[in-house]
Amino acid sequence: MFDVLALTLEGRPPLNPVGQLPHLDWQWHGEGVLELSPRHACEKAVVISAGVHGNETAPIELLNQLVAELLAGSRPLNVRLLVVLGNPPSMRANKRYLHADMNRMFGGRHARFDVSDETVRAQELEQLLAEFYHNASAAGATQRFHYDLHTAIRGSLHLRFGLLPFQPRPYSAEMLHWLEQAGLDALVYHRSPGGTFTHFSSEVFQAESCTLELGKALPFGHNELSQFRQIRQALEALVSDLAPPQRRGESLKHYQVVQDIIREQPDFVLNISPEALNFTAYPQGYILAEQSGKIYRVEHAEEVVLFPNPNVALGLRAGLMLTLKD
Numbered sequence: 001m002f003d004v005l006a007l008t009l010e011g012r013p014p015l016n017p018v019g020q021l022p023h024l025d026w027q028w029h030g031e032g033v034l035e036l037s038p039r040h041a042c043e044k045a046v047v048i049s050a051g052v053h054g055n056e057t058a059p060i061e062l063l064n065q066l067v068a069e070l071l072a073g074s075r076p077l078n079v080r081l082l083v084v085l086g087n088p089p090s091m092r093a094n095k096r097y098l099h100a101d102m103n104r105m106f107g108g109r110h111a112r113f114d115v116s117d118e119t120v121r122a123q124e125l126e127q128l129l130a131e132f133y134h135n136a137s138a139a140g141a142t143q144r145f146h147y148d149l150h151t152a153i154r155g156s157l158h159l160r161f162g163l164l165p166f167q168p169r170p171y172s173a174e175m176l177h178w179l180e181q182a183g184l185d186a187l188v189y190h191r192s193p194g195g196t197f198t199h200f201s202s203e204v205f206q207a208e209s210c211t212l213e214l215g216k217a218l219p220f221g222h223n224e225l226s227q228f229r230q231i232r233q234a235l236e237a238l239v240s241d242l243a244p245p246q247r248r249g250e251s252l253k254h255y256q257v258v259q260d261i262i263r264e265q266p267d268f269v270l271n272i273s274p275e276a277l278n279f280t281a282y283p284q285g286y287i288l289a290e291q292s293g294k295i296y297r298v299e300h301a302e303e304v305v306l307f308p309n310p311n312v313a314l315g316l317r318a319g320l321m322l323t324l325k326d
């Protein structure tokens with residue numbers, strides 16, 4: 001059988017775009033996008049994506065191994081599965097992105113960016129998800145999931161965490177249970193819409209979606225995949241439609257976003273050290289950022305920071321502040 005990651009890095013498709021194996025049908029929908037369907041009816045339509053940021057290699061390798069096992073027939077497939085390697089040109093260059101961050105472009109926001117490989121790809125992936133979920137529903141699937149796998153650039157006090165997109169409906173108990181069993185240390189609940197892949201799938205297709213940050217980004221071949229054992233086992237259970245293995249260790253912490261720090265003025269100053277780890281706490285009253293006409297202070301007894309970045313373009317988010325959810 002072919003190797004999805006190798007073909008994608010070489011920039012060539014498999015010899016045939018569709019094929020049948022004794023246990024499943026597969027279809028290559030475009031660079032790095034492979035659909036796998038069992039021959040029996042399934043409840044679940046699952047999208048697993050990685051490489052939306054091209055240098056976040058560990059989840060790409062993890063996903064590729066899982067697909068190899070499914071193709072080889074050594075692991076049963078009991079969901080309709082769409083595997084997406086998000087940004088192949090940036091994967092080849094081992095860069096987060098080549099022109100602009102694709103994970104701000106979904107939900108049609110690519111139209112606000114200069115046209116590039118990434119805006120074209122974001123649009124293509126939107127279309128492919130629409131077709132996948134539509135066809136899965138037509139074939140009888142009643143549940144939709146999307147997990148988008150990442151690793152962080154910045155160090156973090158919680159090594160593995162999930163980011164739940166803002167959605168007006170409740171998050172499914174089944175997804176929250178799976179996230180708990182996947183060995184994450186924390187879950188962050190967004191309070192406003194965004195251009196992420198998972199916000200798009202949640203909003204447009206009502207998928208149960210979560211962005212997973214699984215550790216630190218390293219080049220291909222340098223990842224300690226053993227660090228990712230729990231998430232790997234949870235993904236294995238997901239594709240075979242089995243109960244995930246029991247969580248080990250401390251319980252999951254739940255955080256809500258309480259402030260979005262936006263860089264609105266050229267004189268914007270962020271008073272958070274460039275070395276600050278994600279989830280570093282700041283006390284009430286601390287001045288987080290200043291600019292003409294606006295000061296951001298810690299309002300609660302304590303707030304922790306996520307993704308601080310003073311160098312974003314005007315109008316974009318320079319960081320999120322969180323509190324523990326009650």
Ligand SMILES: [Zn+2]
Nearest residue numbers: 053056150151
């Ligand atoms: Zn990422």
